[in-house]
Amino acid sequence: MKQQLTADAMKKAQEEASAEVSALRDELNEKSQKVKDSQKRELEFAREKRQLQERLEQFDLEVEKRLISERSQIKQDVEKNVSDAYKLKERELQMKIDSMSEQIDDLKRKAEQGSPRDRGEVMELELEDILRNSFPNDVIKPVAKGVRGADVLQDVFEQGQHCGTIIWESKRTKAWSDGWLSKLKDDQREAGAEVAVLMSLVLPKDVESCACLNNIWVTCYDFAIPLASALRAGLGQTARARKASENRGEKMEMLYGYLSGPEFRQRVEAIVEAFATMKTDLDKEKRAIMKAWSKREKQIERVMRSTVGMYGDMQGIIGSSLPELREMEMKALAENGDEEDADDLKEKASV
Structure with missing residues (x-):
């Protein structure tokens, strides 16, 4: 009986142990399967991760290539736009420079040429200066602008005595005009001057330095002062003769005839020519x-x-x-x- 109970207990214990082992085995198998499934999923995950990484790298590479291509295209477009804008700006600036150059050339040409009035005023001022510097005892009076007449009146004085008046007209043109002589003669009559002188940069064809044409003395700039000196000497001589022959009408007429005659003109021409010859000889x-x-x-x-x-x-x-x-x-x-x-x-x- 006791053995029977022991055998039953042993059998029961074996069955329970077997069932427990079977359960543990099943649990182990289940866990092993789970581990395998987990490893499989992990492998798949790693493979998917690797594939995703490869796809990401490939995507980055494509994106980089596309960016490089687009950047190059954008650079080309920007350079083209900038080049076009620069060309337009350059063309605009060149047009402005050309326009300004034309304006500058025009202004230079106008400044160099000047208006005839401006050139005449410069010549008139130069004439006044050389007369004042050469003959400080004389009174040099410019004719006011807008007043009809010549350019300068020179009142000749010797030892405080008024000897006469020389009327001056200056011309700074490119061509000679015979009409100047008649106009200066009218101005001489109106001013009551004894002698009239026309100083011009351009002289008549037959005149080299100075000459008397129709009782009007014509001279160039270089011989203006020598001619003025000779004319002043003649006026001084006439004034002294006039003072010595006061109330002697006949002699006055003779002196006036001498002053306006060819002899006096020839003497003045001889003085001026002698001055030129002396200067040339002096240099030699x-x-x-x-x-x-x-x-x-x-x-x-x-x-x-x-x-x-x-x-x-x-x-x-x-x-x-x-x-x-x-x-x-x-x-x-x-x-x-x-x-x-x-x-x-x-x-x-x-x-």
Whole structure:
């Protein structure tokens, strides 16, 4: 009975143990399967992750390629737009520069040429200045603008005495006009001037420096002052004669005839021509004298050296009985000193 119970207990225990082992085995199998499934899922996840990573890398590569391509296209578009805008701006600036250059050239041309009125005023002011500087005792009166008449009136004075009036007209044009003479003659009558002078940069064909045409003196700029000096001398002589022959109508008529006649004109022309000739001769003489001075200086130097050499030879032959000449001694010392200095320089150069 006891053995039966023990056997039953053992059997029951074995069955329970077997059932428990079977349950544990099933649980183990189940867990193993879960582990396998988990590993499988992990592998799939890793594979999917790797594939996703590859796809991401491929996507990044494509995106980078697309960005590079789009960046290059954008750069080209921007450069094209900038180039087009720059070309337009450059063309606009070039058009402005060309327009401004034309305006500048036009202004330069106008400034260089100036209006005829401006050129005439400049010539008139220059005439006033040279007359005032050359004849400080005279009264130089410019004719006011807008007033009909010539350019300048020169009242000639000698020792406080009014000797007469010279009326001046200046012209700065490219061509000569004979109508100027008749107009200046009318101005001379209106102003009551004794002498009329027309100074022009352009002279008639037959006039080189100055001439009297229809009792109007015509001159260039360079001979204006010499002509004025000669005319002043004539007016002074006439004034002195007028004062000496007051109440002598016949002599006054003679003087007036002399002043307005060809003899006086020829004398003035001779004075101006003599002035020009003297100036030319003076320049020639200056050059000739400088050349002659240089030539004579060399000749004198050769004569002195020959004389000193001859004196030395004679002194060596005759001895101390030959009279001493101080100038010769000084000249010889100077030449010896120059020769010694030259020898010293040669020695230093050779060293």
